[in-house]
Amino acid sequence: MISLSEHSGGSFTERVHAFFSPEGALGAVKNFEYRAEQQQMAAAVASALENGRHLVVEAGTGVGKSLAYLVPAVLWAIENKRKAVISTCTINLQEQLVGKDLPILQKILEQEFDVVLWKGRGNYLCPMRLQRAIAQADGLFTSPERAELERLRLWSETTTDGTLSDISVEPDARVWAEVCSEAHICTNKSCGSNPRCFYQQARKRLLAADVVVMNHTLFFLNFAGQMDAEDEGSGYLFGNDFVIFDEAHTVEGIAARQLGMAVSQYGLRQALQRLYNPKTKKGLFQILRQPDAVREITGLLERVDQFFEKVGERGEFSEKKKEIRVRQPDWVPDTLTEPLMALQARVVQIVREQEDEVLKGEMQDLGRRIRDARTALASFLKLESDNFVYWVEQKGRGQALHSLNAAPVDVAPYLRSMLFREGRTCIMASATLSVGSEALEYFRDRVGAYEVDALQIGSPFDFQRQMKLYVVQKLPDPKEGDAFEKALSHWIEHFIEKTQGRAFVLFTSYKMMQSIAAAMRERLDELDYKLLVQGEGMPRHQLVAEFKKDRRHVLFGTESFWSGVDVPGDALSNVIITRLPFAVPDHPLTEARLQRIEAEGGDSFSGYSLPEAILKLRQGVGRLIRTKSDRGIVVILDPRVMTKGYGKMFLNALPPCPRELV
Numbered sequence: 107m108i109s110l111s112e113h114s115g116g117s118f119t120e121r122v123h124a125f126f127s128p129e130g131a132l133g134a135v136k137n138f139e140y141r142a143e144q145q146q147m148a149a150a151v152a153s154a155l156e157n158g159r160h161l162v163v164e165a166g167t168g169v170g171k172s173l174a175y176l177v178p179a180v181l182w183a184i185e186n187k188r189k190a191v192i193s194t195c196t197i198n199l200q201e202q203l204v205g206k207d208l209p210i211l212q213k214i215l216e217q218e219f220d221v222v223l224w225k226g227r228g229n230y231l232c233p234m235r236l237q238r239a240i241a242q243a244d245g246l247f248t249s250p251e252r253a254e255l256e257r258l259r260l261w262s263e264t265t266t267d268g269t270l271s272d273i274s275v276e277p278d279a280r281v282w283a284e285v286c287s288e289a290h291i292c293t294n295k296s297c298g299s300n301p302r303c304f305y306q307q308a309r310k311r312l313l314a315a316d317v318v319v320m321n322h323t324l325f326f327l328n329f330a331g332q333m334d335a336e337d338e339g340s341g342y343l344f345g346n347d348f349v350i351f352d353e354a355h356t357v358e359g360i361a362a363r364q365l366g367m368a369v370s371q372y373g374l375r376q377a378l379q380r381l382y383n384p385k386t387k388k389g390l391f392q393i394l395r396q397p398d399a400v401r402e403i404t405g406l407l408e409r410v411d412q413f414f415e416k417v418g419e420r421g422e423f424s425e426k427k428k429e430i431r432v433r434q435p436d437w438v439p440d441t442l443t444e445p446l447m448a449l450q451a452r453v454v455q456i457v458r459e460q461e462d463e464v465l466k467g468e469m470q471d472l473g474r475r476i477r478d479a480r481t482a483l484a485s486f487l488k489l490e491s492d493n494f495v496y497w498v499e500q501k502g503r504g505q506a507l508h509s510l511n512a513a514p515v516d517v518a519p520y521l522r523s524m525l526f527r528e529g530r531t532c533i534m535a536s537a538t539l540s541v542g543s544e545a546l547e548y549f550r551d552r553v554g555a556y557e558v559d560a561l562q563i564g565s566p567f568d569f570q571r572q573m574k575l576y577v578v579q580k581l582p583d584p585k586e587g588d589a590f591e592k593a594l595s596h597w598i599e600h601f602i603e604k605t606q607g608r609a610f611v612l613f614t615s616y617k618m619m620q621s622i623a624a625a626m627r628e629r630l631d632e633l634d635y636k637l638l639v640q641g642e643g644m645p646r647h648q649l650v651a652e653f654k655k656d657r658r659h660v661l662f663g664t665e666s667f668w669s670g671v672d673v674p675g676d677a678l679s680n681v682i683i684t685r686l687p688f689a690v691p692d693h694p695l696t697e698a699r700l701q702r703i704e705a706e707g708g709d710s711f712s713g714y715s716l717p718e719a720i721l722k723l724r725q726g727v728g729r730l731i732r733t734k735s736d737r738g739i740v741v742i743l744d745p746r747v748m749t750k751g752y753g754k755m756f757l758n759a760l761p762p763c764p765r766e767l768v
Contacts, residue, residue, distance in 0.1 A: 268304025
C-alpha cells in the first residue's frame with residue numbers, strides 16, 4: 107500500500123501533484139495511466155481544500171475526474187479529521203464511486219478510511235414498524251396487502267441491507283409506507299439499540315464515516331432548512347465536512363425543486379388514507395376506534411378531490427400544455443386549509459390521549475404531514491414569495507391528478523449563502539459547464555458562485571482520430587412540421603446504415619419521437635435493425651442494457667438520454683441529434699427565468715436559452731466517446747446550426763474533430 111506523505115514532501119497540494127505524476131506513487135500501480143489533465147485537476151482540488159477555498163472545475167470526458175477529486179478528498183479528510191461529502195446526480199455514478207473507485211483507493215492508500223452510501227431513510231425497513239404493522243394487519247391492510255406484508259417479513263429475516271435496492275420485486279407502496287423508517291418514529295431512542303434496525307445502524311456508520319456518498323436531492327433535502335442559519339462553521343451537513351458535487355451541471359435544477367414546494371393530490375390522499383381509507387375501511391382511525399374521525403376523513407377526501415377538480419377546470423390544460431402558471435392569489439377557492447387544520451387538531455388531541463408510544467409516533471408523523479400540506483397549500487394560494495414562480499401540473503395516468511408547485515426563479519442567492527460561505531469548501535465538477543468561456547461565468551452565475559475560482563480542463567481524447575461530425579444542410583426548418591419529420595426519417599435511416607445500427611437518436615420532443623418511431627419501425631424491421639423506444643415499457647437502465655446486447659440496435663430517446671448514460675466501446679458508434687435542444691419556453695419556471703432576464707434589461711435568448719441549449723448539446727454529443735479506444739460519428743439534423751448566426755456557437759462548443767457538410 108502507498109502513503110502519500112512517505113513519497114513526497116512539501117505542501118498538501120504539492121504532494122497530491124507528485125502523487126499523480128509518472129514517477130509518483132500511482133505510477134507503480136498496475137494499469138495506471140498518467141494523464142496531465144487528471145494531475146492538474148487533482149492539484150486544483152487539493153489547493154482548494156488546503157486553502158479553504160471554493161472551486162468550480164470543468165473536466166472533459168476522459169480526464170478521470172472521479173479519481174482526481176477522490177484522492178485529495180480522502181487524504182484531506184483523513185489527515186484533518188474532516189468528513190468528505192461526495193454528491194452526485196445519478197445512481198450509476200454513486201455505484202461507480204462506492205463499488206469501484208473508492209475500493210481501489212482503499213487498496214492503494216496506506217491509510218484506512220470508511221465509506222458510506224447515504225440513502226434516504228424511506229429506503230430502509232424499520233423492524234419495529236414491521237412488527238407493529240403485522241400486529242395491526244387486520245385494521246390496516248386488505249388481504250393482498252397482508253400477503254405483501256408477509257413477503258416483507260420473510261425478506262426481513264434474511265436481508266443484510268434492509269433497503270429497497272435489496273428487494274428483488276419492488277414492494278407495494280401502500281404497505282412499504284407502513285413499515286419503512288420514518289423520522290419521528292424510527293428514532294435513535296426507539297430503535298437505536300436494535301441491531302436489526304437498518305436505518306439506525308446505517309446512521310451510526312454515517313456519523314463515523316470519513317467519506318459519505320449521496321445524491322443531490324438528498325443533500326438539499328437535508329440542508330435546505332439550514333439556508334437561513336447564522337452558523338458560520340466549517341461544515342454543511344456534519345459540522346466539519348466539505349462537499350464535492352460531481353455532475354454539477356444538474357445542481358441548479360435539483361436545488362430549485364428542493365428549495366421550492368409541492369402539494370400533490372396523490373400524496374395528500376395517500377397521507378389521509380393512512381388514517382382511514384373509505385374503500386378498504388382500513389387505517390389508524392379504525393384501529394383506534396374513532397368513528398367521528400372516520401367520518402371526518404371520508405368527507406375530507408371528497409373535499410380534496412373536489413378542490414383538485416377545480417384546479418383542473420381552472421387550469422385549461424391541453425395535450426400540449428401540462429403545466430399552467432399561476433399569477434394571481436386565490437387562484438381557486440381555499441376549501442382545504444380549514445378542514446385540514448381541524449383534522450390536525452383532532453390528531454393532536456388523539457396523540458395527547460394515546461399511551462402507546464409507537465402508535466403515538468405514527469399519529470405525530472401523519473399530523474406533521476397534514477400540517478406541512480396545509481401550510482404549503484396556504485402559501486401557494488397566497489403566492490407568498492416574490493422570488494418564486496407558481497404553477498399547477500397535470501399528473502398520473504390519463505392526466506387525472508394534479509399538483510401545486512412553486513420554485514425559486516433564481517436559486518443563485520440561496521446557493522451562494524448556503525454553499526459558498528467563507529470558512530467552508532465547496533467544489534463543483536462536471537464534464538459540461540462551459541458555453542464558450544474558460545472562466546465558466548454562465549454556470550457560476552446560475553449557482554451563485556460569483557467569486558469562486560474556475561478551471562477548465564480539456565479532454566485527453568484524440569477527437570481528430572476518434573470522432574467525425576456530420577451536419578446535414580438540406581433539411582426543412584423544424585418549424586415546417588411534417589416536411590421536417592419526413593426528412594428526418596430519411597436522414598436517420600441514412601446514417602443508421604452508415605454505422606450498421608449502434609445508434610442513439612436523441613429527440614427534444616416526446617411526441618416527435620413517437621411519430622418518427624411509428625413512421626420508421628417497419629422500415630427498420632425490413633433492414634434487420636431492432637428499434638428501442640423510450641416510454642414503451644422499459645425503464646432507462648433496461649433500455650441501455652438491451653441496447654448493448656446487439657450491434658444492430660437503434661435507440662430513440664428524449665430528455666434523460668442526453669446525459670448520464672454511459673455506453674463505452676463499439677456498442678454505441680453513432681449519436682444523431684434531431685433538433686438543437688432549446689428548452690421549451692412555455693414551462694412556467696423557464697418562462698419566469700426568461701422574463702426576469704428581460705426585466706433586468708438583458709436578452710433572454712443569449713442570456714439563457716442559447717447557453718442552456720449549448721450545454722445540453724455538449725452533453726448529448728458526449729454520449730459517444732467514453733474511452734480512448736471509442737470511435738464513431740455525431741450527426742446534427744437541424745439546419746439552423748448552419749443557417750442561423752448562433753449556429754457557430756454550437757459548433758465551436760463541440761470537440762475539435764473532422765467535419766463534413768452533407
